[in-house]
Amino acid sequence: MDLGIRRLISRWITNSLMKEEAGESYSTPLYDFDRLCYELRPGDVLLNEGRSHVSDVIKMATQSPWTHSMLYIGRLYDIENPIERARVKANYPGDPNDQLVIEALLGKGTIITALKEYKDEHIRICRPKNLMPHDAQKVISFCINQVGLDYDVRQIFDLLRFMFPYSFLPRKWRSSLFAKNPGAQTRTVCSTMLAEAFHSVKFPILPFAEKTENGKIRLFQRNPRLYTPKDFDYSPYFDIIKYPFFGLDDVSIYKRLPWENEEVYCNDLNDCYLKASHEPVQIESKGEFPDYKTVEIDINAEKDLPANEVVKKKQRQTN
Numbered sequence: 427m428d429l430g431i432r433r434l435i436s437r438w439i440t441n442s443l444m445k446e447e448a449g450e451s452y453s454t455p456l457y458d459f460d461r462l463c464y465e466l467r468p469g470d471v472l473l474n475e476g477r478s479h480v481s482d483v484i485k486m487a488t489q490s491p492w493t494h495s496m497l498y499i500g501r502l503y504d505i506e507n508p509i510e511r512a513r514v515k516a517n518y519p520g521d522p523n524d525q526l527v528i529e530a531l532l533g534k535g536t537i538i539t540a541l542k543e544y545k546d547e548h549i550r551i552c553r554p555k556n557l558m559p560h561d562a563q564k565v566i567s568f569c570i571n572q573v574g575l576d577y578d579v580r581q582i583f584d585l586l587r588f589m590f591p592y593s594f595l596p597r598k599w600r601s602s603l604f605a606k607n608p609g610a611q612t613r614t615v616c617s618t619m620l621a622e623a624f625h626s627v628k629f630p631i632l633p634f635a636e637k638t639e640n641g642k643i644r645l646f647q648r649n650p651r652l653y654t655p656k657d658f659d660y661s662p663y664f665d666i667i668k669y670p671f672f673g674l675d676d677v678s679i680y681k682r683l684p685w686e687n688e689e690v691y692c693n694d695l696n697d698c699y700l701k702a703s704h705e706p707v708q709i710e711s712k713g714e715f716p717d718y719k720t721v722e723i724d725i726n727a728e729k730d731l732p733a734n735e736v737v738k739k740k741q742r743q744t745n
Contacts, residue, residue: 469562
């Protein structure tokens, strides 16, 4: 087949797989993006719940909402190595104060992206426990050196086939997951790149463990090509950090959240009904949700009020 035709077919398939579902959006506020940006540390792994066609396939195969993983590298000045800092600058033409991630994307390869591009997505922080700062920089350096690599489409499809029970098929049909590739690496996928980066500093994700006869433990690295985004969520060596719209750090703060009518259940914001009668109910918009800071300010203000004034305030809010 002519090379040009093959490229056209490949591009068409890639665009089809990366196309997002029409009308798909998150009606529920899942997290506070501004606070997440403030709390991030270089070396954190971010997971994303994709909404493309290929994401749906990955969700089905991995039984997890997480379909994409990326590494937070901070701002340009957070990168200590001047050579790698220059490489990031050459591959990201935006504002040097932007917060950046490195990711491997189908159709784009390994690239540097501004974190703000994910503002409307569902993302989660997976923080490697007690990872030393200099090792965090080594992990970041490893990923920076992958920038420009193509995306390994074959590995993705082989990995999806590997997850389904088909023991009657020969192992060589899954060769890209087990083959030795001498020479320079030219292709990768998101979770494999991150697994190799953490392996480079001997940081565990989901290693194989064996207990020896004398009671000692020894670890074996898992094939990095077998990792998927959910493994960073599942790993006991990564802390899962969430910053919801409403923080629950204060005692009983959840009692003060702005819940709507308790007699109403909703399948989504356009499909609500009364619990008792199951009659449909139309929800009227009352403006934007208060963020967690507003709720905390209200609680702190209540702490300074006499007890009888707090009761009166709650009665007014109820009415």
